[in-house]
Amino acid sequence: MTYQEAQPFSVALIQAHIEIGNPPENRSHIRALMEQAMKVELKPDLIVLPEMWNTGYALDRIHELADKEGTETRAWIAAFAATHEVNVVAGSIAEKKSDGHVYNTMLVFDRTGREVASYSKIHLFRLMDEEKYLQPGEEKVLFALDGGIRAGASICYDIRFPELARSLALSGANLLIVPAEWPHPRLHHWRTLLTARAIENQMYVIACNRVGRSGDTDFFGHSLIIDPWGEIIAEGGEQEGIITGTIESALVQDVRGRIPVFEDRRPSLYDR
Numbered sequence: 001m002t003y004q005e006a007q008p009f010s011v012a013l014i015q016a017h018i019e020i021g022n023p024p025e026n027r028s029h030i031r032a033l034m035e036q037a038m039k040v041e042l043k044p045d046l047i048v049l050p051e052m053w054n055t056g057y058a059l060d061r062i063h064e065l066a067d068k069e070g071t072e073t074r075a076w077i078a079a080f081a082a083t084h085e086v087n088v089v090a091g092s093i094a095e096k097k098s099d100g101h102v103y104n105t106m107l108v109f110d111r112t113g114r115e116v117a118s119y120s121k122i123h124l125f126r127l128m129d130e131e132k133y134l135q136p137g138e139e140k141v142l143f144a145l146d147g148g149i150r151a152g153a154s155i156c157y158d159i160r161f162p163e164l165a166r167s168l169a170l171s172g173a174n175l176l177i178v179p180a181e182w183p184h185p186r187l188h189h190w191r192t193l194l195t196a197r198a199i200e201n202q203m204y205v206i207a208c209n210r211v212g213r214s215g216d217t218d219f220f221g222h223s224l225i226i227d228p229w230g231e232i233i234a235e236g237g238e239q240e241g242i243i244t245g246t247i248e249s250a251l252v253q254d255v256r257g258r259i260p261v262f263e264d265r266r267p268s269l270y271d272r
């Protein structure tokens, strides 16, 4: 299927609870929610999962729990995508790569089950000790969905670095996808930063956050779909659920035409 600019593209965000350190339980739970998402009246064109959904932040056991070269996740998500003919941004998983390090990695599959991209989080979050256990990725990643939607990858803490989203937009992204495990008390930061990334880059932002308690941390959900004008199209509550919305990438060109931010940039005057 090839995406046409004026064609609505429907999205389902799987705002799930994640069981710390229990990949088999998380796999079957996430799969059940994905099956449920395929049964809604408006069949999604894209499913998005939250961050580190296989293990949660079980960082002290992450070398033992991480998916070895993402083999298991790749197999079942690819089969799901092909069976249901749906694009899947498989949030992110703890992936142990062949270099022996564990990465926080996003995997992306198209409707035929072909893997079209993988992105490892480049900014590790010290407040949750990521830098002690994980290896950062070293490159930004863009990918196309249905041949017409150009998406940029970003994972959770990455959204605090406007340089990344701007660089993805300058490279052609009209949509930013953000899997997350973002907890209280920073709901205000979450909503504000995501909205700012949408407004300043005049792009859609789709952000899927987990819910539930892990240790003494409360994850608040509030998954968001934000349009290029900064309007919130859909927002989850604090309970588990599937958040749906529709995007039209023609709106990106419309907003960029209304306020010519990209034409008015003065990069020669900025430090970087």
Ligand SMILES: NC(=O)CCC(=O)C(=O)O
Pocket: 051, 125, 128, 155, 156, 157, 158, 160, 180, 181, 182, 183, 186, 189
């Ligand atoms: N998993 C994360 O990267 C959390 C980021 C976060 O909570 C923040 O405030 O930034």
